[in-house]
Amino acid sequence: MKRRTRNRLVGLAYLAPALAFVGAFTVYPVGQMAWMSLNSWSLLTPPRYIGFANYKRAFEDDQFWTSFVFTLEYTAIITPILIIGGYLLALLTASNSPLRRFTRTVVFIPVVIGLGVSSLLWYWLFSADFGLVNRTLSDLGLISQPVLWLGEDANRSNLAIIASVVWKVMGFGMILFVGAIQAIPHEINEASMVDGATPRQRVTRVVLPLTLRTVLLVTLVSVIGSLLAFDQFYIMTAGQPQNQTATSVFYVYLNSFPYLKLGYGAALSMILAGTILAFTVVQLFLSRRSHA
């Protein structure tokens, strides 16, 4: 009995630094963010409690909706490309021949480099006068004068950025799908072959259902990542034209830092965190059901 009490104390002592750290640098900021969102708060004037006025203001703020809808659009376009593309790559490279292994390694390389750095790389490739994309298109005779990919038109900018991000993160889904496909027991594959299933049937009736949980989880991670997009837009378009490509996180950043409207920024952060939480809950529920 006494030893058990001692054990508890020793255990708590090992846990204490981590608890203190998370308390100070995660739990406290979350509480502080909630409190700030109810205040008019800038670095220049003392905070003043204003209830839910910041939230009300957000819903009446055109830029808030522009950013929100743009972020949803970006997510809606990029997610299916990443998931379907990643899955096709996984089907192609799941076997362990040297060429397939090599392809996996190569496709995964962009995943480990920074999004900021890859965005700078693509900022150059898509540059109107100095970029290789326009050079190649014009050598192929597809364009007669340089295309302004970034910052002139919101949709064109979005497509260019999506192309760069697909290059950067497609390997992430692929690696996880490969893991799931390789985890399918050999007997199941053999049984389906003995039963005379065609390759298409094996994919749709065996491989896909058995890896569905992974597909849902990767979709979750991918959607959340896209809803939080910032680096690529900050670097490649700086929100141009007229903040039409400023994502939700970008708008939080603009309000909190250059504009120093910290209370309003906190309210926008709360809305963002709530949106992310909703997606997390829905998809965790889905993935659990598919597992059962």
Next chain:
Amino acid sequence: MMATLRARAHDVGTRIGRTGYLLGAICVIICTVMLLPLVMSVLASVKPTQESAASPPTYYPHGLSLDSYERLWSYQQGLPTYLMNSFGTAMLTILITLALTVPAAYALARFPIPGKEVLFVILLLALIVPYQAMLTPMFLMFAKLKLTNTLLGLAILHTAIQFPFSLYILRNSFASVPRELDEAAAMDGATSWQVLVRVFVPSAVPAIVTVALFAFIMSWNEFLGALVMMSHSSRFTLPLILATARTETSLGGTDWGMLQSGITISIVPCVLVYLLLQRYYVSGLMSGAVK
């Protein structure tokens, strides 16, 4: 779609035919497309100054030169400063992360702590609250604590981001250590600290490598947090100074050659670490992203 379906047929079956060659060719094309942007960037970084500013650009360098690297070496505070900022922050992040999560994972895996499940969930809170949303209160707190514009401050932020993943990986690894091992050590009179250092840490080396690897890559690459916390350009990390160089250079317009040399330098450590520790990287991803 059909091609990949045939891939399965080929993989499972033994027949080697036209589809096999076709799929091999597709693999080669995919590898080329994926590598091309990186190769082009590296090639652009060794173009002579005039050529790197050419419009339209050349595909490959017509002369070799390290001018772009020289300009980057002395850009603003100089490349060594930015390299040290990035590297220092990454090392501090690894240190703080391990110092916190190794003991915590040990406690969670072996000690009868009251309310353990609840504490574990609280420790994983950052999993459901994205750090991008928490930067405003973090910035205020760090400003009060004089941690803005310090490598320690940025490392603390990076640790907070990386904490749940690290704790999760280490706890699972510690939980799979056979109880007989630590019980035997305890019978021999080892203190709980000795058990941790002599039994748990050696048997969890792969997990520790995984945690350190992910902490390094995250910290080295992280952009938004550094953008918020660092306002003095002498404290900028590599991605920040490169984003600055995108618009402000001594040549007036963007110095594309210098930008490419910076991109090359930022990418090299990540790719090297990944190629050397690929096994840890992939296993970490599997256990971290897909529980």
